[in-house]
Amino acid sequence: MHGKLFRICIIIFAWSSTNAQKDANYINQYLEYVIEIADEDVDIVEITEQLLRYINHPLNINKASNTEIFNFPLFSQSQALEICNHRKKFGPFLSIYEFQLLPSFNHQVLNQVRPLIAVYTHPITLKTVRKNIRKGKHQFMSLCETTSPKNIGQLRKTNHTSDSLTYYIGSNIYSNIRYRFDYKKHLSWGINLEKDAGEQFSFNKQKTPLGYDHQSLYLSLNDVGKIKSLQIGDFHVNLGQGLTLSTGLAFGKSSLITNTKRNFSGFSSYRSLRENAYMRGLALSVNNKNITLGSFISYKKLDGVIHYLAPDSNNERSTPFVETITEDGGYHRTINEQQQINKLADLQTGGYIEYENNTVKVGGVLQYRKLSIPIRQSTEPYSFFSFQGDNYLKNGIYYDAVFRNINLFGEWSYCFSNLTLAQNHGALISIHRKLDLSILYRNYNPGFITYQTNGFGENSNAKNEKGLYLGYQIKLKKYFSIVGYYDLFQNLNSQFKSIAPSRGFDLWTELRYKPSKIFNAYYRFRKEKKQINSPNQPIYNHENNQITRHRVHSSYKLSKSIELRNRIETTLIKSNQPTTRGSLIYQDLILKPKNKAYQWSTRIALSRVEDYKNRIYSFEKSPLYDYPMFNHSYSGIRYYILFRYTTLSNTQLWFKYGYTQHDTPIESFNEQYAIGSGLNEVAGNKKYTFTLQLKHVFN
Amino acid sequence: MNKLYFIVLLFSICEKLLATNPPDAISLSLGGSTTAYSSPFCIQYNAANLVYSPSNIAFNAQNRYGIRDYTKILFVGNYSLKESSLGFSYQAENGIIFNQKISAAIAKKIQPNLACGITLNLNRFSSRDSYYQNTQIITFSAGLSYQINPKNQLGFQIENPNQSEIIAFPKGKLPTSVRLGLKHQLTSNINLYIDAFQSSNQHINTCVGIEIIKDHYKIRTGYNTNQIIGCGIGIQKGSIMIDVGLSFHNHLGISPSLNTSYAW
Numbered sequence: 001m002h003g004k005l006f007r008i009c010i011i012i013f014a015w016s017s018t019n020a021q022k023d024a025n026y027i028n029q030y031l032e033y034v035i036e037i038a039d040e041d042v043d044i045v046e047i048t049e050q051l052l053r054y055i056n057h058p059l060n061i062n063k064a065s066n067t068e069i070f071n072f073p074l075f076s077q078s079q080a081l082e083i084c085n086h087r088k089k090f091g092p093f094l095s096i097y098e099f100q101l102l103p104s105f106n107h108q109v110l111n112q113v114r115p116l117i118a119v120y121t122h123p124i125t126l127k128t129v130r131k132n133i134r135k136g137k138h139q140f141m142s143l144c145e146t147t148s149p150k151n152i153g154q155l156r157k158t159n160h161t162s163d164s165l166t167y168y169i170g171s172n173i174y175s176n177i178r179y180r181f182d183y184k185k186h187l188s189w190g191i192n193l194e195k196d197a198g199e200q201f202s203f204n205k206q207k208t209p210l211g212y213d214h215q216s217l218y219l220s221l222n223d224v225g226k227i228k229s230l231q232i233g234d235f236h237v238n239l240g241q242g243l244t245l246s247t248g249l250a251f252g253k254s255s256l257i258t259n260t261k262r263n264f265s266g267f268s269s270y271r272s273l274r275e276n277a278y279m280r281g282l283a284l285s286v287n288n289k290n291i292t293l294g295s296f297i298s299y300k301k302l303d304g305v306i307h308y309l310a311p312d313s314n315n316e317r318s319t320p321f322v323e324t325i326t327e328d329g330g331y332h333r334t335i336n337e338q339q340q341i342n343k344l345a346d347l348q349t350g351g352y353i354e355y356e357n358n359t360v361k362v363g364g365v366l367q368y369r370k371l372s373i374p375i376r377q378s379t380e381p382y383s384f385f386s387f388q389g390d391n392y393l394k395n396g397i398y399y400d401a402v403f404r405n406i407n408l409f410g411e412w413s414y415c416f417s418n419l420t421l422a423q424n425h426g427a428l429i430s431i432h433r434k435l436d437l438s439i440l441y442r443n444y445n446p447g448f449i450t451y452q453t454n455g456f457g458e459n460s461n462a463k464n465e466k467g468l469y470l471g472y473q474i475k476l477k478k479y480f481s482i483v484g485y486y487d488l489f490q491n492l493n494s495q496f497k498s499i500a501p502s503r504g505f506d507l508w509t510e511l512r513y514k515p516s517k518i519f520n521a522y523y524r525f526r527k528e529k530k531q532i533n534s535p536n537q538p539i540y541n542h543e544n545n546q547i548t549r550h551r552v553h554s555s556y557k558l559s560k561s562i563e564l565r566n567r568i569e570t571t572l573i574k575s576n577q578p579t580t581r582g583s584l585i586y587q588d589l590i591l592k593p594k595n596k597a598y599q600w601s602t603r604i605a606l607s608r609v610e611d612y613k614n615r616i617y618s619f620e621k622s623p624l625y626d627y628p629m630f631n632h633s634y635s636g637i638r639y640y641i642l643f644r645y646t647t648l649s650n651t652q653l654w655f656k657y658g659y660t661q662h663d664t665p666i667e668s669f670n671e672q673y674a675i676g677s678g679l680n681e682v683a684g685n686k687k688y689t690f691t692l693q694l695k696h697v698f699n
Numbered sequence: 700m701n702k703l704y705f706i707v708l709l710f711s712i713c714e715k716l717l718a719t720n721p722p723d724a725i726s727l728s729l730g731g732s733t734t735a736y737s738s739p740f741c742i743q744y745n746a747a748n749l750v751y752s753p754s755n756i757a758f759n760a761q762n763r764y765g766i767r768d769y770t771k772i773l774f775v776g777n778y779s780l781k782e783s784s785l786g787f788s789y790q791a792e793n794g795i796i797f798n799q800k801i802s803a804a805i806a807k808k809i810q811p812n813l814a815c816g817i818t819l820n821l822n823r824f825s826s827r828d829s830y831y832q833n834t835q836i837i838t839f840s841a842g843l844s845y846q847i848n849p850k851n852q853l854g855f856q857i858e859n860p861n862q863s864e865i866i867a868f869p870k871g872k873l874p875t876s877v878r879l880g881l882k883h884q885l886t887s888n889i890n891l892y893i894d895a896f897q898s899s900n901q902h903i904n905t906c907v908g909i910e911i912i913k914d915h916y917k918i919r920t921g922y923n924t925n926q927i928i929g930c931g932i933g934i935q936k937g938s939i940m941i942d943v944g945l946s947f948h949n950h951l952g953i954s955p956s957l958n959t960s961y962a963w
Contacts, residue, residue, distance in 0.1 A: 519847055519848075554853070556845065556847055556853070558810055558812055558813050558845060559810060562810065562813065564813075564843070564845055564853075566853065566855065566879055568879060568895045568903070570903055581902055581903075583897055583902065583903035584897075585877045585879050585895060585897045585903070587843065587855045587857070587877075587879070589843075604857050604860070604877070606857070606875060606876070606877040606897050606899065607897075608897060608898075608899065608901070608902065608903065635899060636899065637860060637862075637875055637899070639860075661862070663862075663875075663899045663900070
């Protein structure tokens, strides 16, 4: 409840004005709230895009089904329930102001959420789109980032004397260019180009790829007449609870307890920069009354390391295979990495059928995938049940229903190729205006195929796991609320770092205090316990690994233009090994002068971390779309300053300067310090990062 | 070369102790939780709070753990203007390494509820043993102090962020430290102080202190997680203030400290 209200509060920033600067503020705050306890692997571009689309297209309360209203992230469970009951009893809302009749929507809350909801929208046809296409907006954006001093990969290139393949071929600059056109949510097209630091920008046609290393194009038509979605080029497919097929973004456990439920809706354009996490081809879904039918076909090339099986008596030639395929990565910085480009052909096809009325949504999905080279897993014990072969067929059945104050959801997914099942079932319950609950049960077979899935769980893959999650949001007294979850899980088979079946729990609690609009603070406690291999014992021995985290955070707006934030965070890891600790203190200063075109934010942080396992993540203000999480995995200092300048002609400029300094141990008698690892390692204990981003919007 | 190593080791020990030992009687008796405390001695732990202190001149004498070599004297003074304050201090600590520190600070109110301060320190290390060479380094610190509401005040200070170098080879640097403190007014005459102190060469240290004000008397007690428990009393007579503080360390013993100050 309070979490939702918080989101509503931060919407004020986005909607008190219509300019893009406000959007960026809103997104930054939402991102911090949602992803701050996630690991490093979060697609920031994808979530930013989702949020921006969400801001631009208010929800039609009268047209939306009950499930859509419950899925709307700005409503709490109790608020959604009140809206559905009111609509059932009195019919469609005549005006937004009718919301004030609902107990959860006082004048203040309504003002905050009002720009995001509507009671009437014009029906859109293809003719309407053609007629109004000139009202669409073009957006151009480019980001460059570089670091200093040079890393080993760059230095080896400069001083290249041997025939070693391990050096970076390209410059030490990360760069991307993005262009898009959007007419509301109905029509959009765009192009995304990206080059990672170390990759080569090549004009040589003989080389692959030409120009930017990653290139992506899309054309997208949505909710036009009977066409629910038409995607040409690169696109996402996200269905059900993400167990069968989901190429996009989904969050794991976080302070938003409703994140246990996936709110996927079929096909959407691919606007991100992850280099493998998409489909490439054609997708079409059509809608007739309550039934939606969709189908897609995708063909693309994947990177891979090709291995060969030695020929046996039956085969004269050796057989090629790959050990894995990944959705992330896509680095082509060294000659070795370049040799892996486009080694596999990946063909996928499938479809879905969905029935949706006011309270129930039920659907079925089918996916077939064929690779040109088979996957053959390594001989590690944790790979024993993993998929092997060059094709697989999966299907799933999912549901999402609202009954009274309960939102039930779930999915069964079955893989025909290796006869494995994964399922999860959950409920979001609004017990009282002051109490919301979230429950989720999951059971994922060890051999379940998890490529392109997003099932909720402890592990990043929805396999080899059984568990029960309970989340809660309680509004205590006037200024206090408490949010948290308890997750009990069990790994059914061995997995990485755990030779035998294991179990554990994850307890997370946050006490929030918000006495006024200008001040808020919270205390957060998290305790995780897992069984992992004991390094000092025989390999079959497990030991308990327990991580405890404490955090105190406060945020205070001194005036309309100055905001200060503080944080103290500690980690403690206990196992059979010596106990290790980590701690972080930081001070933020955010300056947003009124009626000025610029604003800046700065941070001073000091961390002391004894082991990488004790690392602490913190959210940094960053240019829009840039990854905002910083990993304090060392003892030392971190400063940054972010400057943003907005011109009158819808142009924004971001500049960020970051400085990282690892501690020089006082008792140390040598000067061997380094930041990073492998080819990314830089000599010395200092690292500077410079980021520049330009965004221009025009009609 | 061995002696050179030895002196670096001494520096490091000395700095570790300096980093955690409260610098005056008030801080000592509050367990070190003074980042949000306003006094003439705050030039040592958060110069921003100088703007809340009247013009003062003050003196502190302190001994640590009953060890003669760890005796310290500290002179401080500040001159307050309308929205700003200038401060200075001189500190001398006896020991195998004789440490002198001269500081100059400026603090200014940026907004009615926000003040900032910067301190420049000249540290000089010398030894009675003429075998060792002397060294001096410049460090700086910066602090913020902001009044959340009449009952709550937050303070922040970073000290020596650039990790000034004591000796080039073998490399020896003074640590960076960060303090973050809250002052909470429990009642009209009881203040609670909570600090988190993080030095780059130590684990995070939490300090808690309480101050009870009764007429001209201030009774203080506090502790920190570095195994120090402190207590003390302050007596005000007109413009003169005398503070006595005593701390007890679990292993190292008792440290007494005495402040006298004159305000105008």
